[in-house]
Amino acid sequence: MDTIFTRGPSLNNRLALAIALSVLLIFADHKLDAFQSTRVYLNSIMSPLQYIANLPKVLLNESAQRLTSHQALLADNERLTNQNLKMSEQLQRFNVLQAENAELRKLLDVPVKPQVRKMVAELMAVDNNPFSQQIMINKGALDGVYLSQSVLDDRGIVGQVMEVGTTNSRVVLISDVTHAIPVRSLRNNIRFVATGNGAFDELFLEHVPHSVDVQEGDMLVSSGLGEVFPEGYPVARVSSVVHDEGRPFATVTAQPLARLDRLKHLLLLWPQQRPDADTEQQAQEPQSAASQQGE
Amino acid sequence: MLRARHYVIASTILVALVLQIMPLPIQADLYRPDWVLIVLAYWTMALPHRVNVGVAFLAGLAMDILLGTALGIHSLALSASVYVLAANYQRLRNYSVWQQAIIIGLLCSLYHLVLFWLQHLLTDIPFQFAYLWPIFSSMILWPWIFWLLRKLRRQLTIT
Numbered sequence: 001m002d003t004i005f006t007r008g009p010s011l012n013n014r015l016a017l018a019i020a021l022s023v024l025l026i027f028a029d030h031k032l033d034a035f036q037s038t039r040v041y042l043n044s045i046m047s048p049l050q051y052i053a054n055l056p057k058v059l060l061n062e063s064a065q066r067l068t069s070h071q072a073l074l075a076d077n078e079r080l081t082n083q084n085l086k087m088s089e090q091l092q093r094f095n096v097l098q099a100e101n102a103e104l105r106k107l108l109d110v111p112v113k114p115q116v117r118k119m120v121a122e123l124m125a126v127d128n129n130p131f132s133q134q135i136m137i138n139k140g141a142l143d144g145v146y147l148s149q150s151v152l153d154d155r156g157i158v159g160q161v162m163e164v165g166t167t168n169s170r171v172v173l174i175s176d177v178t179h180a181i182p183v184r185s186l187r188n189n190i191r192f193v194a195t196g197n198g199a200f201d202e203l204f205l206e207h208v209p210h211s212v213d214v215q216e217g218d219m220l221v222s223s224g225l226g227e228v229f230p231e232g233y234p235v236a237r238v239s240s241v242v243h244d245e246g247r248p249f250a251t252v253t254a255q256p257l258a259r260l261d262r263l264k265h266l267l268l269l270w271p272q273q274r275p276d277a278d279t280e281q282q283a284q285e286p287q288s289a290a291s292q293q294g295e
Numbered sequence: 296m297l298r299a300r301h302y303v304i305a306s307t308i309l310v311a312l313v314l315q316i317m318p319l320p321i322q323a324d325l326y327r328p329d330w331v332l333i334v335l336a337y338w339t340m341a342l343p344h345r346v347n348v349g350v351a352f353l354a355g356l357a358m359d360i361l362l363g364t365a366l367g368i369h370s371l372a373l374s375a376s377v378y379v380l381a382a383n384y385q386r387l388r389n390y391s392v393w394q395q396a397i398i399i400g401l402l403c404s405l406y407h408l409v410l411f412w413l414q415h416l417l418t419d420i421p422f423q424f425a426y427l428w429p430i431f432s433s434m435i436l437w438p439w440i441f442w443l444l445r446k447l448r449r450q451l452t453i454t
Contacts, residue, residue, distance in 0.1 A: 011381055014348040018374035021352065025367030030417050035366060046360045049309065053317040125318045129362045130325075130426055131414045163363060170363050178418050198420065261321070 040141060043165035050136060050168065054125055116230065117270035119143060121151075123263050124168055133176040133198065135159075137266055140167040145268060148228050152267040156234040156257035157181065157222055161268075173260050174235065175200055183235050184223040188213055191223055194236060194254060200261045203236050205252040210243050214252055230271040303453055304346060307334050307444065308354055316361050325425055328432040329403055331358060332376060336399060336437075337444045339380045340387055342454065351377035365417060372409040376402050392438045400434040 009017065028034040035042070105111070124136040139145050141164050149161040151171050159173040174181050175196035183205075184191045190212060194203040208214060218238040224231025236254035243250050311330040319327060331354055338346035355370025362369070379402060380387065387398060407426060414420055447453075 011347065011378065015374060015378040018348050018352040018378075019371055022355075022367035022371035022374065025356075025370070026365050026413065026417070029367065030365040039360075042360045046357060049313055049357075049361060050316065053313045057318050125316065129364060130423075131411070131418070131420045132363070134363050177420055 036147075039163050040165060043163060043168070043170075047165055047168055050125060057125075114274050117273040119268045119270075121266045121268050123266065131198075132178070133173040133196065133200070133260070134162065135171050135173065135263065136168055137171055137268075138168055139268060140165045140169050142166055143268075144270070145169050150229045150233075150269045150271070152233060152269065153258045153263055153265070154267075155259065156236070157229060158258045158260065158263065158266060160228060171266075173200075174256060174258075175203065175260055180206070181229060181235060182223045182225040183220040185214065185238075186219040186221050187215075190214065191225070192220065192252075194220065201255055202239075203254045203256055205238075205254060206249075208250045208252050210245065210250050212250070214238060214241055214250070216241055220254055230269060303447065303451055304338055304342075304350075307338070307447070308350070311335075312354070312357055312361065315358065326428050326432045328436045329406060329429050332373065332403060332406055333399065333433055333437060333440050334444070335373065335377055336380055336402065337441060339377050340384050340395075341445070341448060343381050343384045346377075347381040348374045348378050364414070368410065368413045368417075371413065372406050375409055376406045379405070392441055395441065396434045396437040399437045400430050403430040403433045 008014075119139065121137040121139040124138045126135050137151070145161055145164050147161060147164060151158045151160060157174060159171045159176070159179065161169050162172040163170040172179055173196065174194070175198065177196055177198045180193050180195040182191065183194050192205045192208060192214075194205055197204055205214070216238055219234065220236045220238065222229040222231060222233045222235055234257050236256045238252060239255040240253050241250060242252075308331065311334040314330040315327070335346065335351050335354060338350075351373040352370045355368075355373035356366065358364075358369040358373070359366045387395060390398065404427070407430065411420075411422060411426060415422075
C-alpha cells in the first residue's frame with residue numbers, strides 16, 4: 001500500500017535506531033566478545049549462502065577433473081610415485097630418529113613428544129574483505145574443530161581457527177594484521193613474535209633489539225609459547241634485516257613458508273589428543289596419503 | 296500474491312549476498328562491485344515504503360556474519376547509505392540513469408569510507424586506494440542492475 005503517510009517510526013528515527021543498534025553490536029562483539037557462543041548458530045544459519053557461492057568453483061573443479069587427459073594423469077602418477085619413494089626413504093630415517101630421540105628423551109627424563117591427532121580439511125572460500133585475511137574451511141564443530149585450533153598446509157603454519165560453525169569454520173591467517181605468532185629461530189633458539197601486516201608474503205618480527213643475532217635466511221619455527229600453536233612447526237624464513245640505528249628496534253621481515261595465496265588442502269591439528277590406538281600406525285604415514293586419518 | 300511479491304525483494308537481496316561472497320580470482324576480486332548496496336539502492340528508490348533502513352540493517356548483519364567482521368559494521372554502513380537514498384528518493388527518481396550512476400558512486404564512496412573508518416577504529420589498518428575500485432565497478436554496473444530490476448518489478452507488478 002503506497003500512502004504518503006509512512007507507517008511505523010519516521011526515517012530519521014529508524015536511522016538513529018539502526019546506528020545505535022550497530023554501535024551497540026560492534027561494542028558487544030569486538031570489545032566484550034559477547035557473541036562468541038552465538039556465532040556458531042549465526043554462521044550455521046548463513047552457511048547455505050556460502051555453499052551456494054562456492055558452487056561455481058566446485059562445478060569448475062569437477063569438470064576440470066573429468067576433462068584431464070590420460071597424459072596428464074600419467075605424468076601426475078609418475079611424479080607422485082617418485083615423491084612417495086623419496087618420502088618413504090625419509091620416513092625410514094625419520095622412524096629411526098624418532099625412536100632414538102624418544103630413547104634419549106627418556107634418558108634425560110624429558111617427556112616424549114606424542115603423536116597428535118590430525119585431519120585434512122579443504123579450502124571453501126577466501127574472504128573478500130580487503131581489511132582482513134581469513135579463509136573458510138569445510139570442517140566444523142561436527143568434526144571436532146575448536147576455537148584457536150592450529151591450521152597447517154604442507155609447508156608450514158597457516159593460521160588458527162577463529163570461528164567455528166557446524167560444518168565449516170573460519171580461519172584467520174598468520175598474515176592478518178590482528179594476528180601474531182610466537183616463534184623461535186631454529187639456528188640459535190632466540191624467541192620472537194611474528195605479526196602479520198596484511199600482505200600474503202610478509203610477517204614482521206616485533207621489538208627485535210639491534211644486538212640480537214638474526215640473519216637473512218634464518219628459519220623460524222613455532223615456539224609453543226602462548227599455548228595456541230604446538231611447538232616446532234615451521235612458520236617463516238627471515239627475508240630481510242635492516243639495522244637503522246635511528247630507530248629503537250631492528251626492522252626484520254620474514255616470509256611465511258605456507259603458501260597463503262594458493263591454499264587448497266589444509267591440515268587441522270589436535271595437540272591435546274593422541275590418534276586413536278588402531279590408527280596410530282596409519283598416522284605415522286605421510287599426511288597426504290590418507291584423509292581424515294584421525295577418525 | 297502479496298507473499299510471492301515479498302519473496303522477490305528478499306531473493307534479489309539473497310542473490311546479491313551470494314555474489315558478494317562468491318570466490319573470484321585475486322585480480323578480479325579488487326573490482327568486485329558492491330552488489331548488496333546496489334540492489335538495496337534500487338529497491339529503496341523504487342519502493343521506499345518497503346525497503347529502507349530496517350532491511351539495510353538486516354542485510355548488513357548478514358554481511359557481517361558472512362564476511363566475519365565484527366557484528367554491526369556493515370549494518371551501520373549500509374543503513375547510513377540507504378538512509379541518504381530513502382530521504383531523497385523523490386528527487387533521485389527523476390534523474391537519468393547516468394546521473395543516478397554518479398549518485399551511486401558517491402554513495403559507494405560513503406559506504407566504503409564508513410566501513411574503512413569503523414574497521415580502522417577497531418584494528419590498525421592502513422588505507423589503500425585500491426579499496427576504492429569497487430566504486431567505479433558499481434557505477435558501471437548500476438544501469439544494468441537498474442534495467443534488470445525495473446523489468447522484474449514491472450513484470451511481477453511489485454508495489
